[in-house]
Amino acid sequence: MKSSAAIAVLGIVLVLLPGVASADFYVCFKGGKETWTNRLMPGQKCRLVMRTDPVSSSKGSSGGSSGGTSPKQTWKPPKTATLPIPAPESARPEVDSTIQEAAQRYDIPEPFIRAVIEVESNYKPRALSYKGAMGLMQLMPGTAADMGVTDPYDPYQNIMGGTRFLRILANRFNGDIPKVLAAYHAGGSSVATAEGIPYQGTDGYVRRVLDHYYRLKEEKQ
Numbered sequence: 001m002k003s004s005a006a007i008a009v010l011g012i013v014l015v016l017l018p019g020v021a022s023a024d025f026y027v028c029f030k031g032g033k034e035t036w037t038n039r040l041m042p043g044q045k046c047r048l049v050m051r052t053d054p055v056s057s058s059k060g061s062s063g064g065s066s067g068g069t070s071p072k073q074t075w076k077p078p079k080t081a082t083l084p085i086p087a088p089e090s091a092r093p094e095v096d097s098t099i100q101e102a103a104q105r106y107d108i109p110e111p112f113i114r115a116v117i118e119v120e121s122n123y124k125p126r127a128l129s130y131k132g133a134m135g136l137m138q139l140m141p142g143t144a145a146d147m148g149v150t151d152p153y154d155p156y157q158n159i160m161g162g163t164r165f166l167r168i169l170a171n172r173f174n175g176d177i178p179k180v181l182a183a184y185h186a187g188g189s190s191v192a193t194a195e196g197i198p199y200q201g202t203d204g205y206v207r208r209v210l211d212h213y214y215r216l217k218e219e220k221q
Contacts, residue, residue, distance in 0.1 A: 027172065027188070034189050042067025049172045095123070095136070098156050102163035108170070110218055113163055115212035116184070119205065125155050181206045 019146045028035045040046050063143075081132065103110040120138040121127035126134040133140050135158035144152045147161035172188060173179040182198065183191045190198040197203045 047172075051169050095155050095159065098159045102159050105160070106167040108162045108163055109165050109217075111216035112213050113159070113166070114216050115158070115209045116162065116166070116181075118212045118216075119208050125158070126153055128137075135160070137164075137165075177210075179204050181209050 011137045015040070022141040026037050026046040027049050028037055028041040028044040030041070035041060035044070037046075057171070065217060088214050093103055095117075099110055099113050102108070104111055117123060117136050120133075121136050123136065125136050127136070127138065127185060128134055129138060134144065134152040136155055139149060139152045139158060139161055141152075143165055144158075147164050149161035152161070161202070166184060169183045169188065170179045173183065178197055179191050182196070182202045182205075186198050186202045190202075197206060
């Protein structure tokens with residue numbers, strides 16, 4: 001797919017290295033199937049993708065950034081996508097503090113988190129897709145459980161869980177932003193198998209998120 005290849009060759013890299021914390025997170029493989037788990041699985045090939053504490057069920061009890069990772073990062077933004085940039089959305093102060101906390105705790109740029117939220121749900125906390133994805137960052141039930149989210153419709157839990165998942169994917173795919181976004185949309189196995197963006201719909205999703213990211217990044221300056 002030419003459009004996918006065009007994004008893949010941009011050389012987009014976000015170096016996000018995990019720090020040290022009390023909980024490990026692995027992706028394990030057996031018989032072509034992957035399992036996300038917080039422990040090594042006997043008889044399976046496992047790879048550490050994150051060291052961090054799980055999402056807390058209530059704001060304030062997570063300990064902020066001191067309880068999670070404190071990685072160093074070098075953010076090298078991708079080239080702008082070519083799709084039309086949507087009109088700016090109104091401010092949403094009710095989730096601002098949570099986005100700021102998630103950005104600090106998981107070392108993901110704040111405009112990047114907002115871009116994912118805008119494309120996934122347009123800030124609708126009760127959003128539910130026909131595939132069962134829930135809340136602001138449209139977490140699938142399995143992903144929500146893996147990230148320690150007990151109420152995916154709670155804005156705090158949803159944003160913290162979704163950002164934690166972005167961090168895990170960034171660690172897994174060595175900061176390759178198209179692959180990170182593609183894996184968030186289509187699943188890590190599909191991206192690993194295709195060695196890039198696996199589907200045309202996913203290619204469009206990646207471009208939309210990047211469009212929002214550039215707009216938000218410019219507004220923040």
